[in-house]
Amino acid sequence: MNETKTTAQLGAVPVSDKIGTAEIEQVPTRNGYGEGLVEIGEKDERIVVLTADLADSTRVAAFQKKFPKRFFDVGVAEQNLMGIAAGLALEGKIPFVSSYATFSPGRSWDQLRVSVAYSQTNVKVAGAHTGVSVGPDGATHQALEDIAITRVLPGLTVLVPADYQQTKKATIAAAQFNGPVYFRMTREKTPVFTTPETPFEIGKAQVLRDGKDVAVIGCGPVLYNALLAAQELEKEGVSVMVVNNHTIKPIDAATIVTAAQKCGCVVTLEEHQVMAGAGSAVCEVLAKNYPVPVEMVGMQDTFGESGEPDELIEKYGMGKSAVINAIKKVIKRKG
């Protein structure tokens, strides 16, 4: 386990002290989902898990093994998957819908809209394999639109946990939250930069690192690139705040506005299309409350392709260097 340090005097949450070192632990976020499900499943027998022929890769196989009577594999049928979950929820169960985000909520969006969000059924939708970091499977399997199509639905809570630890906490928090929730996960091992002690509260963004010249407000495992950028820029005398905006909806406007007021400019960061995604949600808050210059790091209106995860993150401009460039550009725009 990582040692932790707190920067509470700066309003920041505890994070790993291995950030920027080779020793930082690397675990896929989906593992946190699988472990969180087993943990909450033991405590609450209302928890039911459904998948569409992806038990192993969405990491629900452990739950299946432990609670076979509370597990359903519907076959490759995502519309039925979402609908059955809604029916279970109408009867008081707490179903978790597990598939790749391109298929669910991708193919099951109408069911998510009507049977879940409009009906306010207590369904939890876990979208695996998001972002270009899905890698060799290529563009068809790299969900880059899921935040956009979920955050637009009234009454649906949307989460993007940042690492393995946070995904485990988000899974448990989603189970305990009364109402429909969507949360996304990634495929590859990613740095575990939060710790077991880092708090997680739906709707409360967290400062991972304080700063005063620019605020990087982002979500998901790519936030690690912002932490690396902040370390590097510190050497050049640039003070970078990094905010983990893990709840896209309902968004924590107070924290976003406070960060903008303190820093005077913002970089948004996400492994998702910049149109209508997490960065757009931040811009909506800023435009209404405290307009400042913004640069948006994410997918620039293009599909991905096959390749290694690191290569794709670099090619499509979501790596450390892309964050640094965006920071330098936005600071110049402060005027």
Added chain:
Amino acid sequence: MKKLSHKELLLKANDIREDIIQMLLEAKSGHSAGPLGMADVFTALYFHILNHDPENPKWAGRDRLVLSCGHICPVLYASLAESGYFPKKELMTLRKLGTRLLGHPHNLALPGIENSSGPLGQGLSQAIGMALSARMSGNSHRIYCISSDGEHNEGQIWEALMFAGKNKLNNLTVILDRNNIQIDGYTEDVMPLEPLRAKYEAFNWHVIEIDGNNIQQIIDACMEAKAIYEKPTIIIAHTIPGKGVSFMEYKFEWHGTPPNKEQAAKALQDLRTLRGAIKSEHE
């Protein structure tokens, strides 16, 4: 709730048809043919087959009625009002601003509504979820799902049929409104469904075919479904779209159209005199 006799059921079905005509006239939009065609099925369900309690709509032991083809909701609303879930006069608010009787039903809007529907194909999956939940919890209530033939164009229906057959959901009964029409024309012209019975049987369902405008056959079929332990049951209810109103019967043009004032008067006259066979007490 008290089960009505056969004669009382016939009269109740006629009341519900009158409600439907008056609601649609007042709303000036909505679907005519489907609700009229299914009035006998809904009457049999709400006044004889279902265990339910309008005084306690969320009673855990109630049978669930899931409407998958939400556009025929005028017949659902009329049945709920006639059962006492809400005042009958509220039927006249159908589709108006602020109403609880939305153009397509919402599960949280009105007591007695189990699910939201409208976009076709979704209700059967919801009913399956309810049936699974009842089985997991060891509850003996039954789940009834009303589906339409046009709705069977949706892929989700076939996903759901496969799942229910595999899982032998014997607490689930689907009643299919086989009226052979959909918005753009006759079902067998738009997208042929036959042979339907053979398709359901191939998906491991128990199939019963009935005259869906014959209340005794509807009751008998639901009783038979209760006795089938190895499979879910689908009742193919052959109904006449627009049933009871002479100029609407069999016509797909009345699928999504409400009557105007003159047409409504003629329709009510048809219903009240059973097409001139008896004298109406309303005259």
